[in-house]
Amino acid sequence: MSRVVDQFEQACHFLAGGVSSSTRVNKALGHALLFDRAKGCRLWDLDGKEYIDLCCSHGGTLLGHGDARIRQAIDQAFDRGAPCSYESEQHTAFARILCETVPCLERLRFTCSGSEATMHCLRLARAFTGRQKILKFEGNFHGYHDQVMFAIGTPADQLGPESAPTVFPGSTGIAAGLAENLVLVPYNRPDLFEQVFRQRASELAAVICEPIYYNAGCIVPTPEFIALLRRLTREHNVLLIFDEVLCAFRMAPGGAQEFLKVTPDLCTLGKAVGGGQPISAFGGRRDVMDRLMPTGDCQHSGTYNGHPVAVAAGLAAVTAYKQPGFYDHIFAVAERLTGGLSTIFEKHGVRARVQGLGARFGVYFGVSGPVRNYRDAVQHHRAQMLRFVKSAIAHGVYFHDYGGAACHHGFCAAMTLSDVDEALQRLDDAVRKMA
Numbered sequence: 001m002s003r004v005v006d007q008f009e010q011a012c013h014f015l016a017g018g019v020s021s022s023t024r025v026n027k028a029l030g031h032a033l034l035f036d037r038a039k040g041c042r043l044w045d046l047d048g049k050e051y052i053d054l055c056c057s058h059g060g061t062l063l064g065h066g067d068a069r070i071r072q073a074i075d076q077a078f079d080r081g082a083p084c085s086y087e088s089e090q091h092t093a094f095a096r097i098l099c100e101t102v103p104c105l106e107r108l109r110f111t112c113s114g115s116e117a118t119m120h121c122l123r124l125a126r127a128f129t130g131r132q133k134i135l136k137f138e139g140n141f142h143g144y145h146d147q148v149m150f151a152i153g154t155p156a157d158q159l160g161p162e163s164a165p166t167v168f169p170g171s172t173g174i175a176a177g178l179a180e181n182l183v184l185v186p187y188n189r190p191d192l193f194e195q196v197f198r199q200r201a202s203e204l205a206a207v208i209c210e211p212i213y214y215n216a217g218c219i220v221p222t223p224e225f226i227a228l229l230r231r232l233t234r235e236h237n238v239l240l241i242f243d244e245v246l247c248a249f250r251m252a253p254g255g256a257q258e259f260l261k262v263t264p265d266l267c268t269l270g271k272a273v274g275g276g277q278p279i280s281a282f283g284g285r286r287d288v289m290d291r292l293m294p295t296g297d298c299q300h301s302g303t304y305n306g307h308p309v310a311v312a313a314g315l316a317a318v319t320a321y322k323q324p325g326f327y328d329h330i331f332a333v334a335e336r337l338t339g340g341l342s343t344i345f346e347k348h349g350v351r352a353r354v355q356g357l358g359a360r361f362g363v364y365f366g367v368s369g370p371v372r373n374y375r376d377a378v379q380h381h382r383a384q385m386l387r388f389v390k391s392a393i394a395h396g397v398y399f400h401d402y403g404g405a406a407c408h409h410g411f412c413a414a415m416t417l418s419d420v421d422e423a424l425q426r427l428d429d430a431v432r433k434m435a
């Protein structure tokens with residue numbers, strides 16, 4: 001028996017479901033793939049099999065595994081004793097570089113995870129506006145807390161009408177009544193957004209969105225849609241929140257807001273912001289952020305907020321993202337990889353669409369037209385996705401899979417163009433076998 005399977009079975013005796021995070025089971029395999037080590041864009045599993053990584057820590061790794069700059073920053077933090085739950089000069093240095101880089105940030109706070117960042121951001125929006133409801137887009141994912149665990153993976157036959165999508169719970173166990181706090185609208189539908197927003201604006205504390213909707217693969221908002229969000233929220237004093245936990249730093253140092261040239265009132269940053277260490281942030285307008293205690297009356301605290309090891313890693317990572325040529329490389333790899341993958345599908349007669357921006361992309365099977373929102377993405381063929389991921393893994397390319405749904409994949413900056421060519425060769429074989 002393989003060591004991976006044996007160790008997963010061992011894990012099941014102690015960890016619920018054999019994992020530390022429910023989504024870590026790769027559904028295409030039926031178990032988690034246990035890794036022994038990683039370097040750059042490559043992973044090695046417990047059996048010594050090597051993979052080119054196109055998951056990249058679900059987006060947590062943008063520089064690559066084991067990056068020397070991150071390692072040095074972490075070592076230096078430990079050399080100083082890494083005292084946590086205290087402030088240091090490094091916290092200010094990291095906050096400063098973020099404020100100088102991400103357009104909406106005048107003030108920010110650090111949290112440990114993306115879920116905490118959105119949770120605190122929404123509490124702050126309610127405190128600032130004195131209003132209760134949040135407008136969220138169907139399918140957009142904002143973390144695992146009860147306020148937003150709705151309409152994230154609604155089955156195709158339960159979506160409800162476009163004008164009033166079902167507020168479908170993403171889990172059991174969510175406190176009763178929370179669905180009533182949400183107003184739902186399909187993404188990329190300015191007509192429906194305007195209609196619903198005008199009726200409900202006086203009840204809304206915030207509109208929250210994924211400004212690049214990577215959680216359904218990769219969906220870029222139309223200029224009309226994103227401009228309308230900004231214009232109407234500003235006109236009605238509703239806060240606009242960009243959840244950039246996943247999209248920050250993927251295509252520009254200032255994230256989606258720099259790329260789209262639209263500045264929200266508040267944003268969240270996660271994953272890549274920590275260079276692979278657990279840290280996230282939320283921030284934005286100074287007058288809003290001043291509502292946090294101790295200057296204001298809204299609570300945000302946590303023992304491990306701004307952990308010095310993660311702060312040091314994040315500062316090193318963001319400094320690296322700002323180096324000249326960093327995004328030229330990201331876009332060159334993206335073009336070769338997503339273009340090459342589309343050509344492979346075409347060559348083997350597999351109807352699949354690849355949509356990408358910067359360092360992340362989505363693959364949609366059985367779909368030919370553009371995928372613009374969750375209702376388009378949910379039409380893709382899940383069984384074919386599972387077959388593709390299984391075959392890719394067998395041929396040495398790691399894609400994660402969440403049950404066949406359209407989801408995001410991505411690469412890291414350590415990937416060279418020759419790594420891309422090697423990945424494409426492996427994927428050519430993988431798609432030939434699956435076709």
Ligand SMILES: Cc1ncc(COP(=O)(O)O)c(C=O)c1O
Binds near residue numbers: 114215244
């Ligand atoms: C857009 C978005 N927001 C929030 C989260 C939650 O972040 P975390 O998993 O760090 O709690 C995620 C995670 O994938 C995300 O993609």
